[in-house]
Amino acid sequence: MKFLLTACLATALSWSAVGQPPAKIDVSQFPATMVDDVVVPVPSEIFSVLDKLGSPNWQAQLRQDSSDQLGNRAHIALLLGATVAEGFIAVQAQNPEKVKEIGKNVLKYSEAIGVRDAVIQHSNSIIEAADKRDWNRVRSELDRAQQNVRQAMAELRDEQLAQLVSLGGWLRGTEVLTAIVRDDYSKDGADLLHQPKLVSYFEEQLKNMPPGFARDPVVKKIQTVLSKITPLVSVDTISLESVKEIHGMTAEIIVLIMKP
Protein backbone atom coordinates (compact mmCIF):
# COMPACT_ATOMS: atom_id res chain seq x y z
CA MET A 1 0.00 0.00 0.00
CA LYS A 2 2.75 2.39 0.98
CA PHE A 3 4.58 1.48 -2.22
CA LEU A 4 1.49 2.31 -4.29
CA LEU A 5 1.13 5.57 -2.42
CA THR A 6 4.66 6.69 -3.10
CA ALA A 7 4.50 5.61 -6.73
CA CYS A 8 1.30 7.61 -7.15
CA LEU A 9 2.90 10.63 -5.55
CA ALA A 10 5.86 10.39 -7.88
CA THR A 11 3.53 11.20 -10.76
CA ALA A 12 1.58 13.82 -8.86
CA LEU A 13 4.64 15.67 -7.69
CA SER A 14 6.98 15.71 -10.64
CA TRP A 15 9.12 18.81 -10.51
CA SER A 16 12.65 19.10 -11.74
CA ALA A 17 15.62 18.61 -9.48
CA VAL A 18 16.79 22.17 -9.88
CA GLY A 19 13.37 23.79 -10.43
CA GLN A 20 10.89 25.27 -8.02
CA PRO A 21 8.30 23.01 -6.41
CA PRO A 22 4.77 23.37 -7.80
CA ALA A 23 2.73 26.14 -6.19
CA LYS A 24 -0.18 23.75 -5.85
CA ILE A 25 -0.53 19.98 -5.70
CA ASP A 26 -3.57 17.74 -5.90
CA VAL A 27 -4.01 16.46 -2.34
CA SER A 28 -6.75 14.12 -3.50
CA GLN A 29 -3.86 12.02 -4.83
CA PHE A 30 -3.08 11.21 -1.20
CA PRO A 31 -5.03 8.13 -0.21
CA ALA A 32 -6.86 8.18 3.11
CA THR A 33 -4.34 5.72 4.51
CA MET A 34 -1.88 8.60 4.81
CA VAL A 35 -3.57 9.28 8.10
CA ASP A 36 -1.29 6.49 9.42
CA ASP A 37 1.45 9.03 9.34
CA VAL A 38 -0.33 11.75 11.36
CA VAL A 39 2.08 13.31 13.79
CA VAL A 40 0.81 13.83 17.32
CA PRO A 41 2.33 17.07 18.63
CA VAL A 42 3.81 17.24 22.11
CA PRO A 43 1.94 19.66 24.42
CA SER A 44 4.91 22.04 24.51
CA GLU A 45 4.36 22.83 20.80
CA ILE A 46 1.01 24.32 21.80
CA PHE A 47 2.13 25.73 25.16
CA SER A 48 4.92 27.71 23.49
CA VAL A 49 2.29 29.53 21.39
CA LEU A 50 0.16 30.21 24.48
CA ASP A 51 3.20 31.81 26.11
CA LYS A 52 3.55 34.09 23.07
CA LEU A 53 -0.14 35.06 23.24
CA GLY A 54 -0.18 35.95 26.94
CA SER A 55 1.06 34.98 30.38
CA PRO A 56 -0.83 31.85 31.37
CA ASN A 57 -0.81 30.83 35.03
CA TRP A 58 0.79 27.44 34.47
CA GLN A 59 1.10 26.71 38.17
CA ALA A 60 -2.69 26.88 38.48
CA GLN A 61 -3.03 24.28 35.73
CA LEU A 62 -0.99 21.63 37.54
CA ARG A 63 -2.95 18.77 39.04
CA GLN A 64 -2.36 18.29 42.73
CA ASP A 65 -3.25 14.61 42.69
CA SER A 66 -1.41 11.66 41.21
CA SER A 67 -2.74 8.19 40.68
CA ASP A 68 -1.48 5.41 42.95
CA GLN A 69 -4.28 3.06 42.03
CA LEU A 70 -3.58 1.55 38.64
CA GLY A 71 -6.25 0.05 36.40
CA ASN A 72 -5.91 -2.19 33.37
CA ARG A 73 -3.27 -1.79 30.63
CA ALA A 74 -5.42 0.59 28.61
CA HIS A 75 -5.85 2.80 31.68
CA ILE A 76 -2.16 2.78 32.46
CA ALA A 77 -1.27 3.72 28.88
CA LEU A 78 -3.68 6.68 28.99
CA LEU A 79 -2.37 7.64 32.43
CA LEU A 80 1.22 7.45 31.22
CA GLY A 81 0.48 9.80 28.32
CA ALA A 82 -1.42 12.21 30.57
CA THR A 83 1.45 12.17 33.06
CA VAL A 84 4.04 13.03 30.40
CA ALA A 85 1.76 15.92 29.35
CA GLU A 86 1.64 16.97 33.01
CA GLY A 87 5.43 17.06 32.90
CA PHE A 88 5.30 19.62 30.08
CA ILE A 89 2.89 21.73 32.15
CA ALA A 90 5.25 21.53 35.14
CA VAL A 91 8.09 22.70 32.89
CA GLN A 92 6.03 25.71 31.78
CA ALA A 93 5.35 26.39 35.48
CA GLN A 94 9.09 25.93 36.15
CA ASN A 95 8.23 23.74 39.15
CA PRO A 96 11.19 21.40 39.78
CA GLU A 97 9.53 19.42 42.58
CA LYS A 98 6.52 18.63 40.40
CA VAL A 99 8.78 17.67 37.49
CA LYS A 100 10.72 15.27 39.72
CA GLU A 101 7.49 13.72 41.02
CA ILE A 102 6.33 13.27 37.42
CA GLY A 103 9.67 11.73 36.43
CA LYS A 104 9.18 9.09 39.14
CA ASN A 105 5.55 8.49 38.14
CA VAL A 106 6.48 8.03 34.48
CA LEU A 107 8.88 5.27 35.58
CA LYS A 108 6.26 3.70 37.86
CA TYR A 109 3.60 3.55 35.16
CA SER A 110 6.09 2.32 32.54
CA GLU A 111 7.10 -0.48 34.87
CA ALA A 112 3.46 -1.43 35.40
CA ILE A 113 3.00 -1.75 31.66
CA GLY A 114 6.22 -3.68 31.04
CA VAL A 115 8.37 -1.03 29.34
CA ARG A 116 10.51 0.10 32.28
CA ASP A 117 13.80 -0.37 30.44
CA ALA A 118 12.73 2.08 27.72
CA VAL A 119 12.22 4.83 30.26
CA ILE A 120 14.56 4.45 33.22
CA GLN A 121 17.41 6.47 31.73
CA HIS A 122 15.06 9.29 30.75
CA SER A 123 13.29 9.27 34.10
CA ASN A 124 16.65 9.77 35.83
CA SER A 125 17.59 12.50 33.35
CA ILE A 126 14.27 14.30 33.93
CA ILE A 127 14.93 14.35 37.67
CA GLU A 128 18.55 15.45 37.23
CA ALA A 129 17.63 18.21 34.75
CA ALA A 130 14.81 19.45 37.01
CA ASP A 131 17.33 19.81 39.87
CA LYS A 132 19.45 21.98 37.57
CA ARG A 133 16.34 23.83 36.27
CA ASP A 134 17.45 22.93 32.77
CA TRP A 135 13.94 23.18 31.30
CA ASN A 136 14.91 22.58 27.68
CA ARG A 137 16.55 19.32 28.67
CA VAL A 138 13.51 18.28 30.70
CA ARG A 139 11.33 18.91 27.64
CA SER A 140 13.65 16.78 25.47
CA GLU A 141 13.76 13.96 28.01
CA LEU A 142 9.96 13.92 28.37
CA ASP A 143 9.66 13.73 24.59
CA ARG A 144 12.28 10.96 24.44
CA ALA A 145 10.60 9.01 27.26
CA GLN A 146 7.28 9.09 25.43
CA GLN A 147 8.82 8.12 22.09
CA ASN A 148 10.77 5.27 23.65
CA VAL A 149 7.69 3.97 25.44
CA ARG A 150 5.72 4.01 22.18
CA GLN A 151 8.55 2.35 20.31
CA ALA A 152 8.95 -0.32 23.00
CA MET A 153 5.21 -1.00 22.85
CA ALA A 154 5.33 -1.23 19.06
CA GLU A 155 8.17 -3.74 19.33
CA LEU A 156 5.99 -5.77 21.69
CA ARG A 157 3.21 -5.59 19.04
CA ASP A 158 1.24 -3.29 21.34
CA GLU A 159 0.73 -0.49 18.80
CA GLN A 160 -2.79 0.16 20.08
CA LEU A 161 -1.44 0.67 23.56
CA ALA A 162 1.11 3.11 22.13
CA GLN A 163 -1.75 5.07 20.55
CA LEU A 164 -3.44 5.30 23.95
CA VAL A 165 -0.27 6.88 25.36
CA SER A 166 -0.47 9.58 22.68
CA LEU A 167 -4.19 10.00 23.24
CA GLY A 168 -3.77 10.40 27.02
CA GLY A 169 -1.22 13.14 26.41
CA TRP A 170 -3.43 14.86 23.86
CA LEU A 171 -6.44 14.81 26.20
CA ARG A 172 -4.52 16.34 29.10
CA GLY A 173 -2.88 18.90 26.80
CA THR A 174 -6.27 19.83 25.35
CA GLU A 175 -7.82 20.13 28.82
CA VAL A 176 -5.15 22.68 29.77
CA LEU A 177 -5.24 24.49 26.41
CA THR A 178 -9.01 24.97 26.72
CA ALA A 179 -8.72 26.10 30.35
CA ILE A 180 -6.25 28.82 29.38
CA VAL A 181 -8.17 29.96 26.30
CA ARG A 182 -11.46 29.90 28.25
CA ASP A 183 -9.97 32.20 30.92
CA ASP A 184 -8.52 34.64 28.37
CA TYR A 185 -10.33 34.04 25.10
CA SER A 186 -8.75 35.13 21.82
CA LYS A 187 -9.36 33.96 18.27
CA ASP A 188 -5.68 33.02 17.91
CA GLY A 189 -5.77 31.03 21.14
CA ALA A 190 -8.91 29.17 20.07
CA ASP A 191 -7.34 28.56 16.65
CA LEU A 192 -4.89 26.19 18.37
CA LEU A 193 -7.81 23.79 18.75
CA HIS A 194 -8.24 23.58 15.00
CA GLN A 195 -7.08 19.95 14.80
CA PRO A 196 -9.87 18.10 12.95
CA LYS A 197 -7.64 15.54 11.22
CA LEU A 198 -5.83 14.73 14.43
CA VAL A 199 -9.13 14.17 16.27
CA SER A 200 -10.40 12.02 13.39
CA TYR A 201 -7.16 10.07 13.52
CA PHE A 202 -7.69 9.29 17.22
CA GLU A 203 -11.30 8.31 16.53
CA GLU A 204 -10.13 5.93 13.84
CA GLN A 205 -7.51 4.42 16.14
CA LEU A 206 -10.12 3.76 18.82
CA LYS A 207 -12.44 2.10 16.29
CA ASN A 208 -9.65 -0.36 15.50
CA MET A 209 -8.82 -1.20 19.13
CA PRO A 210 -8.89 -4.89 20.06
CA PRO A 211 -12.13 -5.88 21.87
CA GLY A 212 -10.39 -5.99 25.26
CA PHE A 213 -9.55 -2.29 25.06
CA ALA A 214 -12.64 -1.24 23.13
CA ARG A 215 -14.93 -2.56 25.87
CA ASP A 216 -13.20 -0.49 28.54
CA PRO A 217 -15.68 2.14 29.84
CA VAL A 218 -13.08 4.93 29.77
CA VAL A 219 -12.07 4.11 26.19
CA LYS A 220 -15.77 4.03 25.23
CA LYS A 221 -16.31 7.39 26.90
CA ILE A 222 -13.33 8.87 25.03
CA GLN A 223 -14.79 7.63 21.76
CA THR A 224 -18.05 9.46 22.51
CA VAL A 225 -16.19 12.62 23.51
CA LEU A 226 -14.03 12.62 20.36
CA SER A 227 -17.10 12.33 18.15
CA LYS A 228 -18.52 15.41 19.89
CA ILE A 229 -15.24 17.35 19.63
CA THR A 230 -14.76 16.74 15.88
CA PRO A 231 -17.47 19.15 14.66
CA LEU A 232 -16.47 21.78 17.23
CA VAL A 233 -12.87 21.96 15.96
CA SER A 234 -13.70 21.65 12.26
CA VAL A 235 -14.89 25.25 11.86
CA ASP A 236 -12.84 28.31 10.91
CA THR A 237 -13.50 30.24 14.13
CA ILE A 238 -13.82 28.23 17.31
CA SER A 239 -16.15 30.03 19.72
CA LEU A 240 -15.73 30.53 23.45
CA GLU A 241 -18.76 28.27 23.97
CA SER A 242 -17.05 25.49 22.04
CA VAL A 243 -13.84 26.00 24.02
CA LYS A 244 -15.80 25.64 27.26
CA GLU A 245 -17.59 22.57 25.99
CA ILE A 246 -14.35 20.86 24.93
CA HIS A 247 -12.82 21.75 28.29
CA GLY A 248 -15.73 20.20 30.19
CA MET A 249 -15.50 16.96 28.21
CA THR A 250 -11.72 16.57 28.38
CA ALA A 251 -11.62 17.47 32.10
CA GLU A 252 -14.19 14.78 32.82
CA ILE A 253 -12.12 12.20 30.94
CA ILE A 254 -8.91 13.18 32.71
CA VAL A 255 -10.60 12.63 36.09
CA LEU A 256 -11.55 9.12 34.94
CA ILE A 257 -7.99 8.45 33.77
CA MET A 258 -6.43 9.74 36.99
CA LYS A 259 -8.81 7.78 39.23
CA PRO A 260 -9.60 4.43 37.66
Added chain:
Amino acid sequence: MKRKLPHPSFLAAFLGVLILTIIPVHAVVDDALSFAYECAAPYVKDNYTVREEAWAGDLGEQEAKAILHQLFKGNDYWFWMGTDVMSAKISVHIYDAEGNLAETDSWQRKNFAAARIKPKKSGSYYVVIKIEDSPTERTHYGLVYGYR
Protein backbone atom coordinates in the same frame (compact mmCIF):
# COMPACT_ATOMS: atom_id res chain seq x y z
CA MET B 1 10.03 6.95 15.72
CA LYS B 2 8.33 5.97 12.46
CA ARG B 3 10.66 3.93 10.34
CA LYS B 4 10.00 2.35 7.04
CA LEU B 5 12.73 -0.21 6.54
CA PRO B 6 13.27 -1.67 3.09
CA HIS B 7 12.27 -5.25 2.43
CA PRO B 8 14.27 -6.47 -0.60
CA SER B 9 12.52 -9.61 -1.85
CA PHE B 10 15.69 -11.46 -2.75
CA LEU B 11 16.65 -11.57 0.92
CA ALA B 12 13.86 -13.98 1.64
CA ALA B 13 15.73 -16.73 -0.21
CA PHE B 14 18.13 -17.63 2.56
CA LEU B 15 17.74 -16.86 6.22
CA GLY B 16 21.48 -16.58 6.68
CA VAL B 17 21.71 -13.97 3.96
CA LEU B 18 18.75 -12.18 5.50
CA ILE B 19 20.43 -11.86 8.87
CA LEU B 20 23.71 -10.71 7.39
CA THR B 21 21.99 -8.16 5.21
CA ILE B 22 19.50 -6.66 7.63
CA ILE B 23 22.22 -5.44 9.98
CA PRO B 24 23.82 -3.09 7.43
CA VAL B 25 20.36 -2.00 6.21
CA HIS B 26 19.54 -0.77 9.73
CA ALA B 27 22.90 0.93 9.87
CA VAL B 28 22.31 2.75 6.58
CA VAL B 29 18.86 3.98 7.65
CA ASP B 30 20.34 5.19 10.91
CA ASP B 31 23.10 6.92 8.92
CA ALA B 32 20.49 8.79 6.89
CA LEU B 33 18.75 9.85 10.08
CA SER B 34 22.08 10.96 11.54
CA PHE B 35 22.50 13.25 8.54
CA ALA B 36 19.04 14.72 9.19
CA TYR B 37 20.03 15.44 12.80
CA GLU B 38 23.32 16.89 11.56
CA CYS B 39 21.31 19.19 9.30
CA ALA B 40 19.22 20.30 12.32
CA ALA B 41 22.15 20.85 14.68
CA PRO B 42 22.96 24.50 13.79
CA TYR B 43 19.33 25.49 14.34
CA VAL B 44 19.35 24.30 17.95
CA LYS B 45 21.61 27.28 18.70
CA ASP B 46 18.77 29.46 17.38
CA ASN B 47 16.43 28.04 20.03
CA TYR B 48 14.68 25.46 17.88
CA THR B 49 13.54 22.44 19.87
CA VAL B 50 14.10 19.29 17.81
CA ARG B 51 11.35 16.71 18.29
CA GLU B 52 12.08 13.05 18.92
CA GLU B 53 9.48 12.16 16.30
CA ALA B 54 11.52 11.18 13.25
CA TRP B 55 11.10 9.28 10.02
CA ALA B 56 13.53 7.10 8.14
CA GLY B 57 13.15 4.87 5.13
CA ASP B 58 14.04 4.59 1.47
CA LEU B 59 12.59 5.86 -1.81
CA GLY B 60 13.43 5.40 -5.47
CA GLU B 61 14.56 8.21 -7.74
CA GLN B 62 11.73 10.72 -8.43
CA GLU B 63 9.67 9.00 -5.77
CA ALA B 64 7.89 11.14 -3.15
CA LYS B 65 6.17 10.62 0.15
CA ALA B 66 3.86 12.86 2.16
CA ILE B 67 3.41 13.08 5.91
CA LEU B 68 0.28 14.65 7.35
CA HIS B 69 1.28 17.00 10.13
CA GLN B 70 -0.63 19.18 12.60
CA LEU B 71 1.06 22.58 12.84
CA PHE B 72 0.17 25.58 14.99
CA LYS B 73 -0.02 29.23 14.06
CA GLY B 74 2.42 31.13 16.27
CA ASN B 75 5.20 28.55 15.97
CA ASP B 76 8.10 28.65 13.55
CA TYR B 77 8.93 25.17 12.17
CA TRP B 78 11.85 23.70 10.23
CA PHE B 79 11.85 20.24 8.66
CA TRP B 80 15.31 18.82 8.00
CA MET B 81 16.06 15.91 5.66
CA GLY B 82 19.29 14.03 5.11
CA THR B 83 20.57 11.05 3.15
CA ASP B 84 23.72 8.96 3.33
CA VAL B 85 23.98 8.94 -0.49
CA MET B 86 26.31 11.89 -0.78
CA SER B 87 25.67 12.63 -4.45
CA ALA B 88 21.87 12.35 -4.21
CA LYS B 89 19.60 15.37 -4.52
CA ILE B 90 16.67 15.37 -2.16
CA SER B 91 13.91 17.85 -1.37
CA VAL B 92 11.34 18.67 1.29
CA HIS B 93 8.41 21.05 0.80
CA ILE B 94 5.32 21.94 2.82
CA TYR B 95 1.75 22.26 1.51
CA ASP B 96 -1.43 23.28 3.31
CA ALA B 97 -4.54 21.10 3.51
CA GLU B 98 -5.76 22.46 0.15
CA GLY B 99 -2.48 21.61 -1.57
CA ASN B 100 -1.04 25.14 -1.74
CA LEU B 101 2.70 25.55 -1.24
CA ALA B 102 2.83 27.02 2.28
CA GLU B 103 6.51 27.15 3.24
CA THR B 104 8.29 30.43 3.95
CA ASP B 105 11.74 29.14 3.02
CA SER B 106 13.43 26.02 1.69
CA TRP B 107 16.85 24.96 0.52
CA GLN B 108 18.79 22.00 -0.88
CA ARG B 109 22.54 21.56 -0.46
CA LYS B 110 24.66 18.44 -0.99
CA ASN B 111 22.86 15.54 0.70
CA PHE B 112 20.64 17.80 2.81
CA ALA B 113 17.36 19.63 2.28
CA ALA B 114 15.15 21.71 4.57
CA ALA B 115 11.90 23.67 4.57
CA ARG B 116 10.57 26.26 6.99
CA ILE B 117 7.00 27.26 7.74
CA LYS B 118 5.34 29.84 9.96
CA PRO B 119 1.75 28.64 9.60
CA LYS B 120 -0.84 31.32 8.85
CA LYS B 121 -3.43 29.04 10.40
CA SER B 122 -3.35 26.09 12.77
CA GLY B 123 -4.27 22.87 11.04
CA SER B 124 -3.05 19.99 8.93
CA TYR B 125 -0.19 20.36 6.48
CA TYR B 126 1.49 17.93 4.09
CA VAL B 127 5.25 17.59 4.39
CA VAL B 128 6.34 16.18 1.02
CA ILE B 129 9.76 14.59 0.70
CA LYS B 130 11.27 13.49 -2.58
CA ILE B 131 14.39 11.88 -4.01
CA GLU B 132 15.10 14.16 -6.96
CA ASP B 133 18.19 12.51 -8.29
CA SER B 134 20.27 9.57 -7.04
CA PRO B 135 22.88 7.14 -8.34
CA THR B 136 21.34 4.29 -6.32
CA GLU B 137 18.13 2.38 -6.94
CA ARG B 138 16.82 3.08 -3.46
CA THR B 139 17.95 6.07 -1.43
CA HIS B 140 17.74 6.09 2.33
CA TYR B 141 16.45 9.25 3.95
CA GLY B 142 15.92 10.62 7.44
CA LEU B 143 13.55 13.45 8.37
CA VAL B 144 13.31 15.36 11.64
CA TYR B 145 11.60 18.58 12.65
CA GLY B 146 11.89 21.33 15.19
CA TYR B 147 9.94 24.36 16.38
CA ARG B 148 10.37 27.55 18.36
